[in-house]
Amino acid sequence: MTYPGPKAQRNESVAARSERRAFIFVAALGAMLMPAALGIALGMSVDLRPLLKYDIADVAFGLAAVMPLALLLRWFMKTKWRPLAEFRASQLEFFAGIGFGLTRPRIVTLAIIAGVSEELMFRGVLQEIIDRRFGIAAAIAATSMIFGLLHARTVLYAVIATMVGAYFSLLFLATGSLIAPIVAHAVYDFIAFEWTRIALDRRAAISPAVQDQPPPQ
Numbered sequence: 001m002t003y004p005g006p007k008a009q010r011n012e013s014v015a016a017r018s019e020r021r022a023f024i025f026v027a028a029l030g031a032m033l034m035p036a037a038l039g040i041a042l043g044m045s046v047d048l049r050p051l052l053k054y055d056i057a058d059v060a061f062g063l064a065a066v067m068p069l070a071l072l073l074r075w076f077m078k079t080k081w082r083p084l085a086e087f088r089a090s091q092l093e094f095f096a097g098i099g100f101g102l103t104r105p106r107i108v109t110l111a112i113i114a115g116v117s118e119e120l121m122f123r124g125v126l127q128e129i130i131d132r133r134f135g136i137a138a139a140i141a142a143t144s145m146i147f148g149l150l151h152a153r154t155v156l157y158a159v160i161a162t163m164v165g166a167y168f169s170l171l172f173l174a175t176g177s178l179i180a181p182i183v184a185h186a187v188y189d190f191i192a193f194e195w196t197r198i199a200l201d202r203r204a205a206i207s208p209a210v211q212d213q214p215p216p217q
Helices: 006-031 033-043 056-078 082-096 104-134 136-149 155-175 179-212
Strands: none
Touching: 006 033, 006 104, 033 104, 056 082, 056 155, 056 179, 082 155, 082 179, 104 136, 104 155, 104 179, 136 155, 155 179
16 A cells, blocks of 8 residues: 655645635635625615515515426426537536536525626625616616626626526516525526536546547457
8 A cells, every 4th residue: 555755645734725715715705796786785774684584485486486497497407409519518628617616505506696696786785776777677687697707707608697687687577575586596507516526536537537548459
């Protein structure tokens, strides 16, 4: 049995610290939307307190609303339609190079941060502000497009994010509460991150096996 030497241990320690820093940076970047949303809400006289009042019915509504998204995500992860298959591969490449591994605690943290911070900003603040001046239809359209543009790593991703944003906006409109879209958003992101982690783990397990195969004669 062999043990890693001091140099290997130092390299592992440096890599672990680098991973932690990358994760903290990404998590902090997402969390910054929370104080930004609260600041804008205060400045524009948007009272978020009644929108965040806990109600078990809103939690249940949010959980139920995840089902259509999860079914679409399952189809997306399996479809062989070329545009979506290529997009799926690009997503896996992106997360493979993000700088940190998708462990379960990190997935939970990122999902909660995204669900709370993005729903506070987009549905709780921006949708409410635009609704006051231009009406709810314009508010949903504008908020969803902004949401999509800020996720525009590719054109297809922007379109998908816009549609998901509109879904969360309608969920907020149907319940009158931010709890439902926060729950739906966080749970959906958890599922998406978890399936991404599984796909990356499978790919990592296959790669060494492919590399170990003897070259063709």
